[in-house]
Amino acid sequence: MERLGAVELAVRPLRAPDPGLVREGLLEGLRREGLGLLRWDRDAAALRDRLRFLRRHLGEPWPDVSDEALLERADAWLEPELGRARRRADLGRIDAGQALTRLLPWATGEAARLDALAPERVEVPSGSRIRVDYTDPERPVLAVKLQEMFGLADTPRVAGVPLLVHLLSPAGRPAAVTADLASFWRDGYRAVRAELRGRYPKHPWPEDPAAAEPTRYTKARQARGGADTP
Known part of the structure; x- marks a missing residue:
């Protein structure tokens, strides 16, 4: 982008933007505009509600799925989809429900009890x-x-x-x-x-x-x- 003061003279898309910078830009966009940029279908929203319920009543190891916690850990649960995204519109193609499953307590074995505890x-x-x-x-x-x-x-x-x-x-x-x-x-x-x-x-x-x-x-x-x- 070329500017003269506040006036844009020319805008040229980068043909090979640095992936790290793109990723950081998308993360910043998520933090600024919120998780609504992702694709939340009925099942994804329901999974988040079930996890919020388990966190409220059972605590650890069930994850905190508040907006603040999810945005703070976005780089953990949104990979590898985030690494493949190149523009804002790509965030809307990320299945938030599928991504949320990465936060389940797999290491402790509790993840297998999700349907028993919160069917x-x-x-x-x-x-x-x-x-x-x-x-x-x-x-x-x-x-x-x-x-x-x-x-x-x-x-x-x-x-x-x-x-x-x-x-x-x-x-x-x-x-x-x-x-x-x-x-x-x-x-x-x-x-x-x-x-x-x-x-x-x-x-x-x-x-x-x-x-x-x-x-x-x-x-x-x-x-x-x-x-x-x-």
Whole structure:
């Protein structure tokens, strides 16, 4: 680039820029503009949330995945992709989720326990495998149809932490929120049943949900063995 004071006279792209300088420039750009320059798809964001949850509740050796910590260690977890990048647009092609796996505690063997400690999905009594939302690292959320949880007294846990269960109506709207299923079946379910069974008469609303059979189906489909699509 040639300048006359503040006026640019000419700009010529470098044909063979020094790789070290390019790398440092990209790192500086990341620090200045943030991790949003990388490609964060749903799976990558979910992995980061799971790691943030494990760090919050179990600590070491699970990595700190805050913005500050990731930017500080960018040269460690973004290689070799960072070394291949030549311009800002190349950062947007880096799969942040794949890169994050380099921070897992492989050396201690704990990395193999990721899916056991913070599973992407948990199986509920109906047999469905429901995705867990770890957006809030303090209390992950399990949003599931109320009828699919019949018969379960113990609230599902991940890494020893009770999930915050959002019990949904047949239309998928929140009917109740609880971290204590046994207490809900005993004290809260009756009011929900009174409000919703008239609105959704095709779905089962047993008087004793703690002893009822969980189901993904309407009463008619349940009677036919659940052959139809839920």
